[in-house]
Amino acid sequence: MAQRKWYPIPGVKLRILWNTLKNFKKRWFLNIGLGLFLANIVFGGTFVFFHYVVFGTLYQFQYQEFGPLLANRLIYLSFVAFFYMLLFSNIVSVLATVYFSKETSFLMALPFSHEAIFWGKFVESLLYSSWALVAVSMPMLFSYGMRQGMSGDASPWWFYPLVPVCFMIFASIPALLGACLTLLFTSFLPARRARVLLMGLLCLFALAMWPMASRLVRTVRQISPGSGDAGMEEFQALLESLRMNPSSLAPHLWMGRAMQALVDPKQWGEFLFWFGLLLTTSLLLLQLMRHLVPKLYYRGWAMCGLGGRRRRNSEWSPWDMLEPSVLRPFHSSTRALVIKDIKIFWRDPGQWVQLVVLFGLLVIYVANLRSMPVGVDSPFWQNVLSFFNLAASCFVASTMTTRFAYPMLSLEGRQCWVIGLAPIRSTHLVWQKFWLSWSVCAIAVGTIIYISSETIQLRPGMKVLCYSTALLMTLGLSSLAVGIGALLPDFKQDNPASIANNMGGTLTVIVSMAYVGITTLSEAVAVDQYMVKGLLGAGWFLGFCVVLLLFNLAVIVIPMGLALRKWRRIDFV
Amino acid sequence: MIKTAGLTKYYDQLVALSDLNLDIPWGQLYGFLGPNGAGKTTTIKLLCGLLRPTRGTILVGDLEVSKHPIEAKQQIGYIPDSPYLYEKLTAWEFLHFVGKLYGMSKAQINTEAKIWLERLGIIEWKNRLVEDFSHGMRQRVVFASAFLHAPRVLIVDEPMVGLDPQSVRIVKDLFRDMTRKGGTVFVSTHTLSLAEELCDRIGIISNGALVLEGTVEELRQRTDIQGDLEEIFLKLTKEEGAVHPPVFS
Numbered sequence: 122m123a124q125r126k127w128y129p130i131p132g133v134k135l136r137i138l139w140n141t142l143k144n145f146k147k148r149w150f151l152n153i154g155l156g157l158f159l160a161n162i163v164f165g166g167t168f169v170f171f172h173y174v175v176f177g178t179l180y181q182f183q184y185q186e187f188g189p190l191l192a193n194r195l196i197y198l199s200f201v202a203f204f205y206m207l208l209f210s211n212i213v214s215v216l217a218t219v220y221f222s223k224e225t226s227f228l229m230a231l232p233f234s235h236e237a238i239f240w241g242k243f244v245e246s247l248l249y250s251s252w253a254l255v256a257v258s259m260p261m262l263f264s265y266g267m268r269q270g271m272s273g274d275a276s277p278w279w280f281y282p283l284v285p286v287c288f289m290i291f292a293s294i295p296a297l298l299g300a301c302l303t304l305l306f307t308s309f310l311p312a313r314r315a316r317v318l319l320m321g322l323l324c325l326f327a328l329a330m331w332p333m334a335s336r337l338v339r340t341v342r343q344i345s346p347g348s349g350d351a352g353m354e355e356f357q358a359l360l361e362s363l364r365m366n367p368s369s370l371a372p373h374l375w376m377g378r379a380m381q382a383l384v385d386p387k388q389w390g391e392f393l394f395w396f397g398l399l400l401t402t403s404l405l406l407l408q409l410m411r412h413l414v415p416k417l418y419y420r421g422w423a424m425c426g427l428g429g430r431r432r433r434n435s436e437w438s439p440w441d442m443l444e445p446s447v448l449r450p451f452h453s454s455t456r457a458l459v460i461k462d463i464k465i466f467w468r469d470p471g472q473w474v475q476l477v478v479l480f481g482l483l484v485i486y487v488a489n490l491r492s493m494p495v496g497v498d499s500p501f502w503q504n505v506l507s508f509f510n511l512a513a514s515c516f517v518a519s520t521m522t523t524r525f526a527y528p529m530l531s532l533e534g535r536q537c538w539v540i541g542l543a544p545i546r547s548t549h550l551v552w553q554k555f556w557l558s559w560s561v562c563a564i565a566v567g568t569i570i571y572i573s574s575e576t577i578q579l580r581p582g583m584k585v586l587c588y589s590t591a592l593l594m595t596l597g598l599s600s601l602a603v604g605i606g607a608l609l610p611d612f613k614q615d616n617p618a619s620i621a622n623n624m625g626g627t628l629t630v631i632v633s634m635a636y637v638g639i640t641t642l643s644e645a646v647a648v649d650q651y652m653v654k655g656l657l658g659a660g661w662f663l664g665f666c667v668v669l670l671l672f673n674l675a676v677i678v679i680p681m682g683l684a685l686r687k688w689r690r691i692d693f694v
Numbered sequence: 695m696i697k698t699a700g701l702t703k704y705y706d707q708l709v710a711l712s713d714l715n716l717d718i719p720w721g722q723l724y725g726f727l728g729p730n731g732a733g734k735t736t737t738i739k740l741l742c743g744l745l746r747p748t749r750g751t752i753l754v755g756d757l758e759v760s761k762h763p764i765e766a767k768q769q770i771g772y773i774p775d776s777p778y779l780y781e782k783l784t785a786w787e788f789l790h791f792v793g794k795l796y797g798m799s800k801a802q803i804n805t806e807a808k809i810w811l812e813r814l815g816i817i818e819w820k821n822r823l824v825e826d827f828s829h830g831m832r833q834r835v836v837f838a839s840a841f842l843h844a845p846r847v848l849i850v851d852e853p854m855v856g857l858d859p860q861s862v863r864i865v866k867d868l869f870r871d872m873t874r875k876g877g878t879v880f881v882s883t884h885t886l887s888l889a890e891e892l893c894d895r896i897g898i899i900s901n902g903a904l905v906l907e908g909t910v911e912e913l914r915q916r917t918d919i920q921g922d923l924e925e926i927f928l929k930l931t932k933e934e935g936a937v938h939p940p941v942f943s
Binding site for chain 1: 763
């Protein structure tokens, strides 16, 4: 008789987690302590960022009543972004976990009902795809509650326990919607083709949103240079650009309204209304999925192995053209490894779709610069803008290196025997990943800095400073990502997103962001004191440059040095 | 030629292999037998240079693997028990990737890849992604990749898993060809009939130590069993203990 209960499936994962914790043995204190420390840094860092930087700045606005208004609009926009990010990540995750996973094939052979397998794996996929966003949004919303409370009446105590409940219900809507879409698409298309089609549609949708986002950022920019002198008309224009249609059926609007009502103890009734909308929509989608799963899931899963197979017409792919051209100066084994990495990356849409999203953010950022007042003459603004560009580019680069460069060595995983057996040094692989990561990173950051510095007409001296700092930081970021990835490899995992989300990935993103923050901020302050305000002597400035250079060299050399030392003696078990 | 002296491997405190001494000359097909967890795969990974020995030396050809890993690996072809390949590469691309790692030219790879894919019966599938392949087809791709650079020493872990009878015949012929041409083949297997049929000499390992070595006839004489290899193997490994508790140093 078929097992109809779904919870034994995620239950096994809990048992695996428990066994992993038990296996820490003597090092349990260190591992769990480090995990808690990192969690605190992520949670605390996000809270401090929103509380003091984002909301702190908004509430310093010249007109005091604008602070809460802008904060509300910012929260709405965040929920729009969260909604689409969750929709994206849930579609990718449901396909990988519920359809393509080898564990699903194994479970299908056991006396589980198809519905039980779907729900068991869906819960796993939901937790996996949503936990990071939930963890990041909680400190943001708590900070919002505290700031809004400070601006008027205190936020009621129930704001804090109800925020996670509301957010989880809100997050369940794109997750269920993504799963329903996946169920429908895979019922008439093989899963691999359905994935490409769904990703393509979502990319088109993201591109369609670009003009709207660009217009919004342009409006914000137009009032910014005046710092504290924004007039009422400009402010009205800003609010207009941020306006959301209250009659919209979008769940992110309901969530925003629910949060807005929740901070005010007098609007309890209104909160219940918006909360009710979220809850009933979530339940409606859940009910829809309960009807779809028995009819469509097995049909879609059974087609997984069909149709998606595509016979390639030629022995050669366009990427092979890189070998006799761009990669010509390199050793044959390096060329082979680079081309292999690029092909594997290109043929996995789950990977490059996320890259499209990241590049989308970059495009919006660069497009936004076009609306800057060209030729900002004030040295103060030149300094602020150039270092802001540098920091923004490198923060995006740090996200890229954590997401793509950090998992590269782990992804060799079970195929490590191929490279371990080859007549090349094991450290060759670490160097190859480092230089590949640096090349991509340097091209991306260099392009952004070139466009942005030309757009705002930076002085040549500042350009040289920005390029040289960017060069150092791209080397540092690649060293951190590849180095930590080599020191903490996870050869058993073949999902890059999952590798990037593990403890090593979290450590990489925290250290990378701290590195970018320390370098750009200290350099901006030193340049301001020396070049702009003239408060620092040339000798002191030179001394500072030497210290900064040594700091950067340490970040470049230490992680790679430790990684190479480990890989010289690595066992390919 | 494979030669080991005092080869020992610890995983933390667990002794996976203890004081292994082998001497396999050129032109010999050596069968390596043992129950699960006896240390066969550890031995193979040590011979290939995928693991570093805790103690002892390994010579492949005239080269010591730990001192000259690159030159030694150039002579080795390895076929693992589980054919983990890059799923998003085609068979043709995988062979090109492996060939380039061994420093072969494009023309050389083209010629050799075609020969081996044809011989192993998967030339029709060369432009398909490996993710579409069955276990047996993946195993055939691994065989092609192992023979691509014309190794002098072939190390094989469970060669027949997932192969159909036709492929089994091809593989047997490949092993015989290789030893006839003077190469050395080291095969670890649970298929005792295969070992009995093909191997010039057989070593039986249990609990990380070599318990008996010789031709099938020599094994019969030393154990005083006139039956087939299966009977010898079962008796020896039963005496050594069917269940193998881990040995700690």
